[in-house]
Amino acid sequence: MKKRYSKFVNPLLSIIDLVIITLIVYLIGDKEYLNKSFLIYTCFFWFFSAKATRFYNINRNTRLFQLLVLLIYQTIIFTLGYFTYFGFFREGEIIYNQTKILFSILITIWFFKILTFYTIRLYRSKGNNFRNIVILGNDSSTKKIKEVLVKDKDLGYRYLGFFSNKLKSNKEYLGTIKDSYLYILNNEVDEIFCSLNEVNEIDIKKIKKFANKNNKILKLIPNSKEIYNKDLSAEFYGNSLLILNVKKLPLEISENRILKRFFDIIFSILVCLFIFSWLFPIIILLIRIESKGSSIFKQTREGINGEEFLCYKFRSMYKSNSLDNGHTKKNDNRITKVGSFLRKTSIDEFPQFINVLLGQMSIVGPRPHMNIHSLKFDKEVRNYMKRKSVKPGITGLAQISGYRGEIQKKSDIENRVRLDVFYIENWSFILDLKIITQTTLNIFRGDEQAY
Structure with missing residues (x-):
């Protein structure tokens, strides 16, 4: 490799x-x-x-x-x-x-x-730092891009050949479009150039999904009737050869991840210094006065790429063997009076700023689920696994949109996943600030879905 x-x-x-x-x-x-x-x-x-x-x-x-x-x-x-x-x-x-x-x-x-x-x-x-490429299609446009990539050696591309459903007796011919998937995986192909003149719309969707799943860069060679959309950006090879670049998700860009992580650290430190430092002992005292047991509740949750970590919360239930069993229900008799207030205001989530400082969570992102729930939802809900491509968050777009608390029907989790995926695909620093602001407002006025 x-x-x-x-x-x-x-x-x-x-x-x-x-x-x-x-x-x-x-x-x-x-x-x-x-x-x-x-x-x-x-x-x-x-x-x-x-x-x-x-x-x-x-x-x-x-x-x-x-x-x-x-x-x-x-x-x-x-x-x-x-x-x-x-x-x-x-x-x-x-x-x-x-x-x-x-x-x-x-x-x-x-x-x-x-x-x-x-x-x-x-x-x-000099042949260093190269990227292996293949071309899907064999028309005039693909021949031009091949000439540019082979001629301009300082671009650092190594052309391996092309795939086409229109069989050509050519030493560069590697097989049909269907054959390309296995070849790309077995030959460490980095970038795929795909002709929109030859590859149909159904195959394009399959190729996009394949490229995203296997972390391959996909570039589209347009035809004259191609309509651009926000998922594509144009760039030129040589002097006039137009290529459509399939954009990365915002948090796949290293600069965005650095900015988000930097903000997470600074914001979490400020919360710990100016809020957590005096609020923590008060909440611990209130929890222990009402019920016995540790004031901090630890539970294994799934993080980025499915990696497990211990998620911290203020304990809001009576200590028993049933704390890990299922989602909390409305009027759940396991919840203490202090716990009810903590959940209503979302203060029970404050210890997760420690998880943020440890790099296990972000302030904003999809809420982390237990492994047993992830396995269930992955089978039932489309795009569920996409949530795991980013760090889970203390709060998120789904939570401020009213989709939190008990999952009573399938549409509840489907709407959460839909909003989580929208957040991942449309992330911006401004969006994070809006979600944090709305979450802060909800703390003061309470949330009916928080129980």
Whole structure:
């Protein structure tokens, strides 16, 4: 099995840029500028502005012109943000030293970015860091893409052959479209180029599902009548050959996962310091006054990719052997009076911020289920397994939409899964903030479905 390191290139480049910024501030800047607030602001603004400009979204097919456009956009936005700091905190000072630091940062990063761009392309042109590709279809468009990929060696593609239902006596012919599935799995194929002229709509759906399940990159070669949708993005190979790229899910992009994890850590630390620190002992005392037993309830739940972990909650039931049996029902006689309040306000979930800090959960995501329930729902509910592609959350889109509590009929779990899948496919940082805000409001006004 070949090891792939390409996914680490852009995160590594972003870390190197932050190191460059830090070193320049310390080596070139005057002592009066060597303060933590300036350095933290500069690094954070670079990181978030780079995300906004998609500065690190460089792929094999990115051309020098596109790289220069990204550099110009990032330079303009970072320069405005850089001087904004001095406008707010160091107003009226001579700008010579400020400008010297800024120019040094930008010139160094421009040089490093372009040098890295050509170094990687040279490395790939020598036959390194390649990706195996196959083509589904055999028409004029597929022949053009094959010519580009074989000719431009610095793209780093290794062409293995093509599949077609229109049999051709050709040494590159590998079999029918149906034969491609097994070949792709057995020959470590990384990318699939598929002609929309030859492959029908039904087969396209099968190929998309196959590619997603087996973590293969799928690119579509369009015909003149193709209608684009939000799941596709256009890119050019060579000078004019259009290819449709099947987009990744938002949380399959490393920058988005880093942003989400960073927010999880900061938000959880703040909750633990300013809320949990004084609320925790009060709740423990109330729980123990009403009933005997541990104040923290631990239960094995399924996390990302089905990995099991211990999920923490404040105990809201009388201690008995039936705590793990089934979902809680309305007017459940196992629930204590204190527990009823904790569930109504969702405060019983607060210990899960510890799970977030441990990396087992996220603040927002599909709720984690027990293994026995997952096995049952996987057989009954379409797309249920897709929930496991992200970390489970303390709260989620389904919960703020009223789908929580007891599952009384099949539509209850179907609606939860539908909203969970929508969240996964449409994730954004703003959506997370909206869900957290709505959850906070529900804590104060209570939720009828929380019992």
